[in-house]
Structure formats: C-alpha cells, structure tokens
Amino acid sequence: MRIGYYAHHHGSGHCRQADKLAVLLPPTLRSQITVFTSFPNDGYRFSAIADEQIVRLSAEDQLPEDVLPGRAGEYWQPSSLHYSPVGNGNVQTRSWQLLNEIRQRRIDLMIIDVSAEVAMLCRTASVPYLYVRLAGERDDKPHLNAFAGALGLLAPYPKALEASATPDWVRQKTLYLDFMPNKTDELLTFTAFINKLMTLTTDNTIHERLYSRLDAVNKSAEDNANEGNIVTVIKGYGGHDAIDAKLPELRRALPNALIISLGPINDEARDYVDIAAHVDDVTPFIAYSDLLLMACGLNGIAQAYDYATPLIVLPDERPHREQEVMAEALIEQGRALSWAQFIGQTSSLGSQDIPSFLSVNNKSINNESVINESINTDKTALTGNQANMLAQEFMDSFADYTSVKAWFEEWLLPQLGIKPER
Template structure:
C-alpha cells in the first residue's frame, strides 16, 4: 500500500515518528511513503524519507483577512474541530495540496499525526486514515470525532502508559506500537564518553577532575547527573538547577539543550549534542521532561529517571509522568529531593532497584537500543507492506487486533 503521513508542525517529534516508521519498511518500499507537513526544511532532517517524498504544506496560521477567527466561539465553530478559520487562503491551499497529492500519488491510507481538522477532511473526502493518539487525556469532542472517523488508532507508546481516563472504546480501537528508539550513533565506551566530556569543557579544574575518573569502575567515585531539555520549553527545568546543585553539591551536572545564562553557574557542562545516548547510558541520574521521543529513548535503560513534566494541553506530559512514577520507572522531583537529602550515599531508591529484574529494562548499560525485529511497530509496518488493498488489510489484519468491530452490512 502507498502510505501518506501527516506530521504536525509543532516541534519535530511528529516528523521524527514518521521517519522511525519509514525506517521499518523494506528499503525498496520506502518510496511508497509520503510525508505531508508544514514544518520547514530546517525543522527536521529526515533519514529514511527522501526529499521528493515530502510535501511541504502551506501554513495554517491565522491571517488578518480571515472572515472568522480559528476559534470563533460557541455558535460560530463546528464542535468537531479545534481550529477552523473561515476565508483563510493558506488553509484553503493546504487542503487542496493534501487532497491533490493524495490523488496524484494514489495514496491508499493516511496516517494522521495529529490534527482533528485533517482527519475530518480525509473522512469527508472518503480517504481511509489511521489516527495517532498522543499521551494524555484527549476526551474532548474534536479528538473523539477524529478517533471515531479512523479505521484504527495508533499509540506510539506502551499500553501500560495509557491514561486512566481513556474511554474503553478508544482503548479497544488502539494499536499500541510501544516506544520506537531514536536513531543513535555507534555506542561509546565509558572511556570515550569521558574523553567527549573533556572536549565539552574549558575549565582546567573540571578537566583534571575528569582525567582522574576511575575508568575501570566507570567513575564509581563520581556521581554523573544529566539534565536533558528540548526546545519546546526549558525554563521550568532550569529553575530546578539551583536546588539540584544544593542537594548534590559534588555531582558532575551536565545540561544538554538550551539553558538560561543565569543558570549556567549551577552546572559543570552545558552543551548541545547530536546523540544523547552515552549520557543516558553512563549517568547515575537523568532529569528530564516527559516528551514522547525523550521518554522513548530512556524507557528501556536502567538509569534512574527524575521527571519534570511540562505543562501541555490535555495533560500530555503529566499523564506520562504519573504512569512512569506509578510503575516505579521514575521519581517525581519531590521524591528525588527526599531521597537525595536522606541518603548519605545518594544511591538510587530501593523501589527503583526492581528495574533490574524487569524484562523491559535493559540490564546492559552499554547497550541502549534494542535489536528486536518483531516489535508491534515492525509488525504494523510489515502488514502495510504486505497488503495491496486497504479493504483486505483492514478486514484480515487490522480488525482482528481490536476488541471492537464496525457494522459490516
């Protein structure tokens, strides 16, 4: 089947998910996948998708000449849509682009990540689609309408992280793909990791401190703390850095991503790196928000995690954090502070130790990315590669995955 993937332009995560799925297709079939996005060229660099397979859509921002605002209020806006300006030339153009390219490229199935408006456009045009469900509490009418209009729902996270408030029918119509790891470079040895850290500092005292690290015992005398921040907002995590330094005065604290100038004095190293894997692998603590791609990368690693969820619509990150804490996979900030201030040796808490006996957690800290090829995401992409007709695929492969069925006559 020829697949179209609509990737929302807020952040690079939606395009990254498309890239991950495309990479699971046989190389010869990747040309049958098209990505639709209004994310600019420099917003994300695709690895598995060639430039000619990307349709750059017009923006959907509000314009001064709009006849009605995108959120015009009760009695002026369809309850099935989140945002629907009237008379917006860009949105008219992007709608024509979508439908015209779907027709010209003979796309059989759309994957929508995420937009209630694109979902309704496809349903009205009789284009089959799957809808990507993000974490959080998405029980508003536009989301529920988008879910109902889909052939099925895709959750790019494990079922164990599902929000408690999710309706049963939505769960029953969802294919859980679990986390798909990000692309990484070849794993660094601990020695190479220390060498890399030394290239990230010009502080002579810190350089000497790193030079004296016990390589054989993987720096057992030094606590490594890595704070990972994305570009969707870092101020809330930055605000915790003074307290982090207070409770771990002797730790080597590394900040990856953006950082406020007034917070640099609380960390030993502040850097931007292409691959965070070695920092995840060799840290004693990770401090980060709960974005989907970030959690996907750390979920199967045994390094203790402290979560500081960003405030997002639909409690997206808060729900993820709550589930991780409930599983014993992560600590809240208050739990972390309580642990570090009461433990003389600042060891990870005992209820995180159970990770070592959990099959889903990687026991080998030198290997973060799974080599399994029989994951739910692999099976899903194999299915769309093996079927030519959406109807046959839907009836023979997809529907048997669900506990809910449509009327067939």
C-alpha cells in the first residue's frame, strides 16, 4: 500500500516520528511513503525518506485579508475544528496540495500526525486515515471527532502511560506502538564516554574529577558511590527556561555532583553547571549518568524510558496537559520522581550526592526485572533490544496487503477487537 504521512509543523518531532516508522520498512517499500508537511526544509533532515517523497505544504498562518480569523468564536467556529480561517489563501493552497498529491501519488492510506483539520479534510474527501494520538487529555470536540473519523488510532507510547481520563472507546480504537527510540550509533563504553566529557571542557579541575571517576570503574558500586556523581540535565529547543530556573536549587541539593547541561541554556544559569554543551546523541549521557533531569517531551522520554538511570521529571506547560500527564504516569509507575519529591527527599536526608532512594537496583521497570549493576559498567537498554516489535508488526502489515479494505478487515480490526456498525 502507498502511505501518506501528515507531519505537523510544530516542532521536528512529527517529522522524526515519520522517519522512525519509515526505517522499519525495507527500502523498496520505503519509497512508497509520502510525507506532507509545512515544517521548514532546514528544520529536520530525514534519514529514511528521500526529498522527492516530501511534499512541502503552504503555511496556514492567519493573514490580514482573512474574512474570518482562525478562531472566530462560538457562533462562527465549527466545533469539529480547532483552527479554520475563512478566505485564507495559504490554507486554500495547502488543502488543494494535499488532495491533489494524494490523488496523483495514489495514496491508499493517510497517517495524520496531528491535525483535526487535515483529518476532517480527508474524511470529507473519503480518504482513509489513521490518527496519531499524543499524550495528554485530548477530550475536546475536534480531537474526539478526528478520532471517530479514523479507521484506527496510533499511540507512539506504551499503554501504561495512557491518561486515566481517556474514554474507553478511544483506548479500544488505539494501537499502542510503545516508544520508538531514535536511531543511534553503538553505545559508547564508559571509558569513551568519560573521554568525550573531557573534550567538552578545558577546566582542569573537572578533568581531574573525571579521571577520578574513571579510576573508580573497577571498584564496587558501594566504593564508588561518592566518586563524583554525574547529573545530566537534558533540554530541548521547545522551551528550557523552566529547567534553567531550577539549576540553582539543583546545585544546592547536590553540591558535589558534576552537573552537565545539554541543549540551550540561559547565560545566568551557566554558573550552576560544570559543563554546558550541545551534542548530537544524548544516549551515552542517559546510560551513564547517575541522575537525569528533563522535561517530558515524547522523544526525550522515548530515549530515556528503557534505561535504568534515575529520572527527575519537570514537565513543560503544554496544551492538553501533554507533558504533565506523561510525568504523572512515570511517577505512578515508580519510574521517575517529581521535582517536589526530589527536593523534599534530598532536604530530609541532608545535602549529599545521589541519595539512596533514587537507586533502581532490583526495581521493576517497564515490566521487566532490572538489576542495575555499577553505573560504571557498559550498558544496554533495559529491554535488551532497541527494536520495537509492535511498531515493526504494524509497518510489516502494509507490505502484506495491497488493499486498504482487506488490511482494515483482516489485520487492523482483529488487532483492535472491535468492528464498525454496518
């Protein structure tokens, strides 16, 4: 089947998600995927999808000449849409682009990540679609209408992290694909990781601390527990002010830790970290740090979820409580602590290096028994396998069918355990 993938332009994550799914297909079938997006060309470089497979859509920003703005109020706004300007030339052009390219490229099935408006356009044009559900509480009418109009729903996260308020019918209509980690190079050894940290700073004092940590590799976990704990703060480009504001308090809570900040950082926050850097691959930092502090964006949590490294979550404020719901689920699972829990427990224990309550030794995470030996040993993900079997089965199903009708009736509906009314 020929698949179309609509990737929303808010952040690179939607394009990245398309890339993650495409890489699961053999190259011959990969060429039949088309990505539709208005995300800028220089904002994300696809690894599994060629340029000729990408349709760059017109923007949908509000224009001065619009007859009605995108959100015109209760009596001027269809309840099935979040944003629907009237007389907007760009929106008209992108709608024509979508439908024309779907027809010319003979797209059999669309995957919409995410847009209630594109979902309604496809439904009214009788184009079959699957809708990607992000985390959070998405119980407004536009979302529920987009869900109802889809053949099925896709959740790029584990079912265990589902919002408690999600309606039963939405859960039943959803394929949970679990997290799909970014494709990374082979994990560095701990020695190589320490050597990489050396290149990120010219401070001789920090170099000495890193050498000391490296010397402790052959000691027991108990002996090296206080040999310069490494705390990594991971921030994305969608917002980092809230985490930067916590850095002074983090330093006071863990005065002896080596604190590393990855991603953007405000100038006034630099004094509270030992190393501030931008890196292409955060995986070694996730694997070998003694503690992580990060927001709850989908891609970031997908990378960290299957590692045993203790996690402090500080969710950004996003529409539909997207990150807050993710954080609440991680905390409920015992996979993470909130900032308040972390500060409260460090305060009760007194300032020290990574407290014992953050140890995940012998803790059950992601439904698997984890024995986290020394942080200094070479590590793999807790699952032991980065490949995502559920997502792989989903993508393999497209290779097994040439008809959407047959795929829907013979593969998707049995997966969901429900059938539409006739």
